[in-house]
Amino acid sequence: MVEFQLTKREQDIMELFWKSEKPLSSNDIKVLSNDLSIHTIQQVLRRLNNNGFIKVEGVGFTKNSITRKYIPCVSQAKYLKQFIAKNTEYELATAFIKENTDPKVLDELENLILQSREKLK
Incomplete structure (x- = not known):
């Protein structure tokens, strides 16, 4: 069991992972959610990674840099099950x-x- 409650921002970003069929980078998340700054996204990704909700799946390339791509380690169903x-x-x-x-x-x-x-x- 997960036994961990996500913050609002963490849940918003996890929703993007759960809907996506491909790994996402911080840049991908920025494009999908215009209301979050890249700094906030990176902080949330770090926390989600440290808490075992996501993991690095590979690397991708943006205009001028290499970026990590993440995938979810916890399904939405498994996360929600703890509240039912x-x-x-x-x-x-x-x-x-x-x-x-x-x-x-x-x-x-x-x-x-x-x-x-x-x-x-």
């Missing part, structure tokens, strides 16, 4: 299953349940 009560977890899962109309997703869920049962044996 046990009985609510069950209610969310059953509601999702009952309302889902995609057979492929239901098959994947069924396989996950079977794998979990095998681990319990």
Whole structure:
């Protein structure tokens, strides 16, 4: 379990990581969120990295410099799970299953349940 609450700025930047399908640099984040200064972004990235929410995935190039590219280490679901009560977890899962109309997703869920049962044996 994560057991760590993000600040508003940390959460704003993590939202960008969770929505992105590629690693992000501080420059990428600056472009995606005009309201944050590059200095603030770099400070927040340092804290997120130190707390295990993101990690360096590689390097990229900007106009005049080399920059680190980061990816999330904690999924949004795993982060939010710490704030949800046990009985609510069950209610969310059953509601999702009952309302889902995609057979492929239901098959994947069924396989996950079977794998979990095998681990319990």
